[in-house]
Amino acid sequence: xxxxxFVPCYIDAFxxxxxxxxxxxxxxxxxxxxxxxxQTCCGQPMANSGCNKDAAAAEALFVKNFAQYDAIVxxxxxxxHHVRDNxxxxxxxxxxxxxxxxxxxxxxxxxxVLKVEDFPWAEFPHKVGLHNSCGTLRALRTASMSExxxxxxxxxxxxxxxxxxxxxxxxxxxxxxxxxxxTFSVTEEAVSAKMGVDKVRDHHGAGAEYIVSADTSCxxxxxxxxxRAGVPIRFIHIAEILNGARE
Amino acid sequence: xxxxxxxxxxxxxxxxxxxxxxxxxxARLGDMDNGQARFENSLQILGGQVLERxxxxxxxxxxxxxxxxxxxxxSAVPEFDGTIRIQDLASPQQAATVDVLxxxxxxxxxxxGSIFLSEAQxxxxxxxxxxxxxxxxxxxxxxxxxxxxxxxxxRPEFKSARYGVLMSGPSATADIQGVLIRGAQGVRxxxxxxx
Amino acid sequence: MKVKxxxxxxAAAEFIEDTPHMTFHDERLxxxxxxxxxxxxxxxxxxxxxxxxxxIKEHTLANLPEYLEQFxxxxxxxxxxxxxxxxxxxxxRIVGEILxxxxxxxxxxxxxxxxxxxxxxxxLEPRGVVVTETDLGERIQQLDDxxxxxxxxxxxHKLIPDVAKIFAEHYHTDPKDNDAQSLAWQQRLAARPVILxxxxxxxxxxxxxxxxGTFVVCTNxxxxxxxxxxxxxxxxxxxIERLVPRMADLGVFVRLLSRSALGSPITQYTTHFxxxxxxxxxxxxxxxxxxxxxxxxxxxxxxxxxxxxxxxxNTCPVYRRSGGLSYGAVYSGPIGxxxxxxxxxxxxxxLPFASTMNGSCTNVCPVKIxxxxxxxxxxxxxAEHHELPFVKREIMHMAGxxxxxxxxxxxxxxxxxxxxxxxxxxxxxxWLNPWGKHRELPHPxxxxxxxxxxxxxxDAGKAAPxxxxxxxxxx
Numbered sequence: 039x040x041x042x043x044f045v046p047c048y049i050d051a052f053x054x055x056x057x058x059x060x061x062x063x064x065x066x067x068x069x070x071x072x073x074x075x076x077q078t079c080c081g082q083p084m085a086n087s088g089c090n091k092d093a094a095a096a097e098a099l100f101v102k103n104f105a106q107y108d109a110i111v112x113x114x115x116x117x118x119h120h121v122r123d124n125x126x127x128x129x130x131x132x133x134x135x136x137x138x139x140x141x142x143x144x145x146x147x148x149x150x151v152l153k154v155e156d157f158p159w160a161e162f163p164h165k166v167g168l169h170n171s172c173g174t175l176r177a178l179r180t181a182s183m184s185e186x187x188x189x190x191x192x193x194x195x196x197x198x199x200x201x202x203x204x205x206x207x208x209x210x211x212x213x214x215x216x217x218x219x220x221t222f223s224v225t226e227e228a229v230s231a232k233m234g235v236d237k238v239r240d241h242h243g244a245g246a247e248y249i250v251s252a253d254t255s256c257x258x259x260x261x262x263x264x265x266r267a268g269v270p271i272r273f274i275h276i277a278e279i280l281n282g283a284r285e
Numbered sequence: 286x287x288x289x290x291x292x293x294x295x296x297x298x299x300x301x302x303x304x305x306x307x308x309x310x311x312a313r314l315g316d317m318d319n320g321q322a323r324f325e326n327s328l329q330i331l332g333g334q335v336l337e338r339x340x341x342x343x344x345x346x347x348x349x350x351x352x353x354x355x356x357x358x359x360s361a362v363p364e365f366d367g368t369i370r371i372q373d374l375a376s377p378q379q380a381a382t383v384d385v386l387x388x389x390x391x392x393x394x395x396x397x398g399s400i401f402l403s404e405a406q407x408x409x410x411x412x413x414x415x416x417x418x419x420x421x422x423x424x425x426x427x428x429x430x431x432x433x434x435x436x437x438x439x440r441p442e443f444k445s446a447r448y449g450v451l452m453s454g455p456s457a458t459a460d461i462q463g464v465l466i467r468g469a470q471g472v473r474x475x476x477x478x479x480x
Numbered sequence: 481m482k483v484k485x486x487x488x489x490x491a492a493a494e495f496i497e498d499t500p501h502m503t504f505h506d507e508r509l510x511x512x513x514x515x516x517x518x519x520x521x522x523x524x525x526x527x528x529x530x531x532x533x534x535x536i537k538e539h540t541l542a543n544l545p546e547y548l549e550q551f552x553x554x555x556x557x558x559x560x561x562x563x564x565x566x567x568x569x570x571x572x573r574i575v576g577e578i579l580x581x582x583x584x585x586x587x588x589x590x591x592x593x594x595x596x597x598x599x600x601x602x603x604l605e606p607r608g609v610v611v612t613e614t615d616l617g618e619r620i621q622q623l624d625d626x627x628x629x630x631x632x633x634x635x636x637h638k639l640i641p642d643v644a645k646i647f648a649e650h651y652h653t654d655p656k657d658n659d660a661q662s663l664a665w666q667q668r669l670a671a672r673p674v675i676l677x678x679x680x681x682x683x684x685x686x687x688x689x690x691x692x693g694t695f696v697v698c699t700n701x702x703x704x705x706x707x708x709x710x711x712x713x714x715x716x717x718x719x720i721e722r723l724v725p726r727m728a729d730l731g732v733f734v735r736l737l738s739r740s741a742l743g744s745p746i747t748q749y750t751t752h753f754x755x756x757x758x759x760x761x762x763x764x765x766x767x768x769x770x771x772x773x774x775x776x777x778x779x780x781x782x783x784x785x786x787x788x789x790x791x792x793x794n795t796c797p798v799y800r801r802s803g804g805l806s807y808g809a810v811y812s813g814p815i816g817x818x819x820x821x822x823x824x825x826x827x828x829x830x831l832p833f834a835s836t837m838n839g840s841c842t843n844v845c846p847v848k849i850x851x852x853x854x855x856x857x858x859x860x861x862x863a864e865h866h867e868l869p870f871v872k873r874e875i876m877h878m879a880g881x882x883x884x885x886x887x888x889x890x891x892x893x894x895x896x897x898x899x900x901x902x903x904x905x906x907x908x909x910x911w912l913n914p915w916g917k918h919r920e921l922p923h924p925x926x927x928x929x930x931x932x933x934x935x936x937x938x939d940a941g942k943a944a945p946x947x948x949x950x951x952x953x954x955x
Binding site: 095 | 489493521832839844856858859863868879881893914918938
Binding site for chain 3: 287288289291292293295296297298299300301302303305306307308309311312314315327330331332377378381396397399404409411412414415416432433434436437438443444446447448449450451452453454455456457458459460461462463464466469470471472
């Protein structure tokens with residue numbers, strides 16, 4: 039299986055560690071991973087703003103970059119959600135359909151496709167609060183949501199539970215959106231920031247030393263809120279923990 | 286074209302394809318327990334109560350104990366006199382002076398602790414059920430239906446009454462800072478007397 | 481004159497500034513959401529009920545003309561006067577005429593979103609009709625000259641001292657009264673004489689039953705039943721989408737409604753009106769006001785399934801922190817954001833963006849309206865209809881172009897001169913400025929992932945890893 043790695047723009051620019059951890063982790067797991075050098079963005083920011091036509095160029099480029107791979111993996115739930123569920127600014131050719139069908143968010147790829155049983159190199163002796171982004175929770179369905187009253191399941195928790203020394207904090211509102219919301223974070227900055235600070239306080243109050251998530255965009259926002267509000271909590275992408283980061 | 290015809294023709298033009306949206310069969314789901322205990326539990330959740338029955342109690346003695354200050358006790362049932370009969374209330378204004386109204390419900394719903402009243406029980410003075418300060422409802426355990434599905438399927442009153450109210454406990458509000466208050470604008474208490 | 485879009489962001493920011501109110505608002509509605517969850521957990525058939533409710537509503541909407549005719553015929557047979565209102569003006573005129581015919585000068589009413597939608601009070605009052613809201617929350621809002629901020633709990637954004645102040649002004653009660661119980665009692669005392677003296681009563685309604693010509697009103701305070709039964713004239717106003725085909729269908733909806741709304745199993749009163757009481761008159765006004773048009777909107781017609789429970793508002797993290805009034809519309813919150821633009825696209829063009837599209841609303845909706853997906857679709861429609869702010873539109877256009885050109889994009893990311901020519905940074909940065917108001921920016925890093933990859937994989941011959949799984953085992 040040839041894997042194309044997609045590293046979203048904000049991870050590329052601000053959180054390269056997350057991209058590196060994703061790549062290294064997949065390589066450790068014996069996967070044949072490529073990072074197409076011409077990649078930019080999946081088109082989500084334009085599409086979510088309603089400007090779907092403006093997403094066409096990004097989507098076309100995405101397909102050009104990734105059509106040749108058996109699986110396209112990305113450390114971002116919201117990007118995976120966009121490609122899989124909303125990627126329709128361009129004509130739906132066989133290539134496009136192939137790309138959409140074989141796009142995976144990292145956690146679901148590890149959990150459902152590779153079915154990874156353990157991460158012997160991973161140890162994270164900290165109490166973490168798991169933040170499921172709304173894309174992973176309610177679109178990709180990698181965890182049960184409280185709205186439906188369904189039996190508990192959590193793919194990220196399943197993976198993290200295989201990490202030595204880790205323990206979990208239980209926030210009061212685990213499924214509440216953190217308020218990032220793409221351009222919402224600037225057009226509705228007051229609500230966005232309030233949601234963010236409430237989110238980090240909830241985790242901190244539950245005893246979390248770290249917030250861990252499969253979505254860096256949520257954490258970029260939460261980290262900004264935590265630092266401004268002086269909430270002492272750290273942030274780490276799930277890929278980094280699974281790849282053996284100690285802190 | 287009349288508003289009626291305009292609306293109907295626009296609806297016909299705009300509606301989704303009826304064939305793609307079949308009507309599911311009538312639902313009959315959920316807990317089918319129609320027992321007294323379930324009813325009482327539900328009634329209490331909604332703030333209603335069972336009128337206490339002590340050894341040797343009649344409805345009259347139980348009401349007298351429960352509502353010692355009641356001056357006007359109005360009866361809408363033949364087996365109990367009260368101080369006035371509902372047939373003798375001439376108007377809602379007069380009904381508004383009632384302290385306790387005693388009425389018989391044709392049925393109750395165990396799931397909700399609801400009791401049903403219509404113009405038949407209220408002798409066409411429907412407002413009496415809401416203007417009285419307190420209401421005592423006589424109910425027979427044999428007249429309990431399990432849940433909302435069975436109620437609507439089995440009880441003919443829904444299709445015959447012109448006014449049919451399911452009362453589930455007393456009136457209530459939480460409109461001021463979320464504080465739950467039992468006894469808003471309608472009855473302040475609702476008590477069930479098992480018959 | 482051009483209508484200005486509602487400035488939700490600004491109103492929300494002001495609401496957040498007021499910490500006691502915002503905190504209570506958030507916690508109160510979150511509590512309702514949790515109570516709703518508890519009810520859901522009690523019923524193993526919850527998801528079946530939602531599916532059924534959705535199917536019944538979709539079926540009804542697809543057969544609406546026939547069911548409306550059936551309702552009308554049955555209601556008439558039972559002695560109800562049935563009226564049809566194509567729009568708000570029609571509605572208000574019809575109600576005005578009924579009142580005039582009876583010489584009715586005082587109208588008591590229970591909560592009705594349709595009358596809010598039609599601005600009925602504003603129509604009737606200059607015509608000499610005194611309209612008194614009898615629902616406690618709605619009355620508070622009327623006295624304070626505000627729209628309801630929530631469709632179920634209209635004054636949920638207020639605290640006890642706010643109510644005490646309003647009641648002191650209008651009911652001459654103690655402005656320092658700090659007891660909700662006592663304030664509610666004041667409302668009861670103030671309302672009773674008005675109710676007993678009223679010439680006419682008005683209610684909204686939750687359901688119309690085609691099979692029997694019944695309409696159903698679900699309330700808690702008892703004020704709707706008082707408004708309907710005390711005066712000899714009862715006018716009920718309902719949207720045409722309130723229909724269900726069969727009496728037995730109510731079982732599904734009544735079981736869902738209050739559980740979704742307030743987390744109580746049922747409203748204290750569920751009242752079925754099938755005909756006038758002896759010696760009285762009963763009117764039903766069936767209101768379209770844009771609904772028949774909405775039925776033809778392929779992506780949005782299912783919003784007509786809404787049973788007005790407010791569960792989407794209670795769960796919405798944006799609504800809880802911005803308050804209902806910030807939406808500047810009769811219908812606020814997630815459901816409002818997908819309905820309001822059908823009334824006025826420009827005015828409410830901002831509302832579909834007042835959301836993170838997190839999807840919680842969709843999953844609590846008892847009739848399974850895909851609210852967050854409709855928000856997404858509305859954004860597209862609004863962009864296509866040029867209802868987006870110019871700067872946002874331009875940025876997305878430029879960003880979209882840039883994202884299609886990897887070399888330009890790479891240069892922009894690396895911060896070279898090329899970036900400046902591709903993206904006017906001052907525009908972008910002005911627009912992004914709000915990020916920093918309550919938040920820090922991400923920390924700068926020494927190299928992008930792209931550069932790291934080039935150095936450590938491409939230039940290194942990409943051979944590097946593969947067998948590293950072994951290496952990690954000792955770690």
